[in-house]
Amino acid sequence: MEKVLMKGNEAIGAAAIKAGCRYFFGYPITPQNEVPEYMAKELPKHGGVFLQAESEVAAINMVYGAAGAGARVMTSSSSPGLALKQEGLTYIAACELPCLVVNVVRGGPGLGGIQPAQSDYYQATRGGGNGDYKLIVLAPASLQELTDMVQEAFDLADYYRNPVMVLADGMIGQMMEPVAFGEIPQRTLPEKNWATTGTDGDRVPNVINSLFLAPEELEALNIRLQAKYQTIKANETRCEIYQLEDAEIVFTAYGTTARIVKNAIKVLKAEGIKAGLIRPMTLWPFPEAAYQALPETVKCILSVEMSCGQMVDDVRLAVESKVPVAFYGRSGGMIPTVDDIVAEAKQLLGR
Amino acid sequence: MADGRRIHIITGHYGSGKTEFSVNYALKLAEKCERVAIIDLDIVNPYFRSREKRQLLASKGIEVIGSSLADQNSADMPAVSSRAAAPLQDKTCQVVIDLGGDAVGAKILARYRPYFTEEACDVFCIVNANRPETQDVKGVLMQIKAIEDISGLKVTGLVNNTHMLRETTLSDIKKGNRLVRDVSWILEIPVVYTCIQSTLMHQCLDVSMHTMLEMGIDTKIMPMQMHFREDWM
Numbered sequence: 229m230e231k232v233l234m235k236g237n238e239a240i241g242a243a244a245i246k247a248g249c250r251y252f253f254g255y256p257i258t259p260q261n262e263v264p265e266y267m268a269k270e271l272p273k274h275g276g277v278f279l280q281a282e283s284e285v286a287a288i289n290m291v292y293g294a295a296g297a298g299a300r301v302m303t304s305s306s307s308p309g310l311a312l313k314q315e316g317l318t319y320i321a322a323c324e325l326p327c328l329v330v331n332v333v334r335g336g337p338g339l340g341g342i343q344p345a346q347s348d349y350y351q352a353t354r355g356g357g358n359g360d361y362k363l364i365v366l367a368p369a370s371l372q373e374l375t376d377m378v379q380e381a382f383d384l385a386d387y388y389r390n391p392v393m394v395l396a397d398g399m400i401g402q403m404m405e406p407v408a409f410g411e412i413p414q415r416t417l418p419e420k421n422w423a424t425t426g427t428d429g430d431r432v433p434n435v436i437n438s439l440f441l442a443p444e445e446l447e448a449l450n451i452r453l454q455a456k457y458q459t460i461k462a463n464e465t466r467c468e469i470y471q472l473e474d475a476e477i478v479f480t481a482y483g484t485t486a487r488i489v490k491n492a493i494k495v496l497k498a499e500g501i502k503a504g505l506i507r508p509m510t511l512w513p514f515p516e517a518a519y520q521a522l523p524e525t526v527k528c529i530l531s532v533e534m535s536c537g538q539m540v541d542d543v544r545l546a547v548e549s550k551v552p553v554a555f556y557g558r559s560g561g562m563i564p565t566v567d568d569i570v571a572e573a574k575q576l577l578g579r
Numbered sequence: 580m581a582d583g584r585r586i587h588i589i590t591g592h593y594g595s596g597k598t599e600f601s602v603n604y605a606l607k608l609a610e611k612c613e614r615v616a617i618i619d620l621d622i623v624n625p626y627f628r629s630r631e632k633r634q635l636l637a638s639k640g641i642e643v644i645g646s647s648l649a650d651q652n653s654a655d656m657p658a659v660s661s662r663a664a665a666p667l668q669d670k671t672c673q674v675v676i677d678l679g680g681d682a683v684g685a686k687i688l689a690r691y692r693p694y695f696t697e698e699a700c701d702v703f704c705i706v707n708a709n710r711p712e713t714q715d716v717k718g719v720l721m722q723i724k725a726i727e728d729i730s731g732l733k734v735t736g737l738v739n740n741t742h743m744l745r746e747t748t749l750s751d752i753k754k755g756n757r758l759v760r761d762v763s764w765i766l767e768i769p770v771v772y773t774c775i776q777s778t779l780m781h782q783c784l785d786v787s788m789h790t791m792l793e794m795g796i797d798t799k800i801m802p803m804q805m806h807f808r809e810d811w812m
Binding site: 231242341398402405406490491 | 654707
């Protein structure tokens with residue numbers, strides 16, 4: 229298949245259009261600006277609509293509306309922008325509407341900076357909005373994976389009637405890599421018979437609503453949502469297992485950081501230290517089982533993140549104290565180096 | 580390598596490799612010329628800008644002019660330093676101007692228009708035939724026209740920088756060569772450089788100059804170090 233050289237943010241736009249996305253609502257923020265820029269230029273050519281909203285809050289509510297009407301729709305933003313979108317996201321999750329939300333993460337807290345970070349893990353997996361809801365969170369580590377995940381995200385969203393987030397750090401958004409737009413696995417998607425498309429006078433109107441004043445009704449919604457989340461957990465959990473066999477130390481990292489870790493593993497190997505990697509590709513559902521099937525040789529796990537320690541919480545829960553779990557991270561837009569990671573691993577192993 | 584011209588404007592499509600070329604070009608100029616400056620006028624990109632390589636460039640005696648905001652390597656504010664005019668006025672200085680991509684990135688040239696006389700100034704358009712929008716002649720011509728219209732300058736040379744990062748093969752370079760040849764023929768602008776990653780150079784030497792000519796490459800070769808590509812990228 230023919231490859232082209234693309235920037236991550238462009239690849240997000242191109243993949244979304246290929247997947248049939250025809251509506252984009254957003255508001256500019258670095259380092260994801262090339263996504264709206266690309267969509268503004270390309271969507272009209274495909275009969276779609278690009279609209280720059282007056283704010284992130286407006287943009288996510290436009291997504292809410294379009295998703296309610298059954299459209300393939302997305303928004304993208306970066307960290308503080310996502311913070312603003314949380315109210316809309318919990319409404320969308322409560323109403324079980326499919327859409328794609330992309331977060332090209334930058335350093336925080338607050339306005340932070342514009343360099344890459346992974347400090348929105350909690351925001352993405354715990355729900356920055358209120359209530360018991362979950363987003364399906366995909367974490368690409370290369371532009372090819374980003375391209376595939378963005379395309380598949382729309383099907384996942386439709387299949388489960390659930391918002392899907394692609395969590396990409398700023399480096400994935402800004403770097404360039406060869407990508408090919410291949411066919412993604414096809415799912416048989418349910419008909420959107422819940423969408424508010426007009427009744428033509430011959431059916432009961434569909435209502436998109438997340439307000440349930442009767443506690444019995446609201447609890448029934450929660451029970452239904454939780455059952456759906458269990459199904460997603462069972463079917464959609466993904467991770468990459470890399471050189472785990474005989475490993476003394478197992479790294480765990482996602483996105484850009486996982487790439488750096490792989491180089492650190494090479495360096496350690498050259499020095500006679502066996503190391504492996506568990507790379508979650510879905511952050512929710514989190515690939516717990518991978519941490520429960522560790523080889524006997526493993527002395528410790530090191531979670532490496534561009535944050536002050538967020539995913540490490542899920543790692544600890546998954547490991548159930550069977551082996552010690554340590555953390556190494558850089559924040560604020562600083563990127564861990566191979567040397568830093570190697571040194572940290574050696575110190576943990578007492579080498 | 581400068582044909583007597585001392586200001587070298589590096590323009591082209593977004594993501595075509597302008598910054599990587601600019602840094603490699605400035606380093607090459609510094610091997611021969613005493614005074615070299617690189618002016619980073621990229622007001623488009625937040626990452627991968629030549630000012631990030633200040634340390635490397637300064638170690639070779641190259642002056643780096645970026646944002647007017649001191650040490651703001653990582654701000655996305657279009658704050659161009661007033662220092663940018665100094666090397667443009669200094670007739671003993673070789674200047675590389677690294678622009679942001681597309682016409683929008685070339686817009687800033689208007690501010691310095693009086694310095695860009697035909698005798699003093701190269702305008703190199705970087706072309707990567709693996710970028711979706713510059714895969715064919717039509718796409719490249721559109722880019723060049725948009726850049727020329729907004730800057731009021733004519734492109735004086737084409738640079739074939741066709742690559743696929745670590746997956747680059749000689750056939751990528753060959754493909755790009757065909758494209759820039761066609762554009763060169765239509766616009767009557769010379770192809771001034773063919774960029775080849777230094778990791779591929781040994782292959783080129785193996786295949787000898789004869790094969791390079793068979794591939795239709797008779798331009799000067801610019802060996803490219805990937806300064807902006809960490810090992811894990």
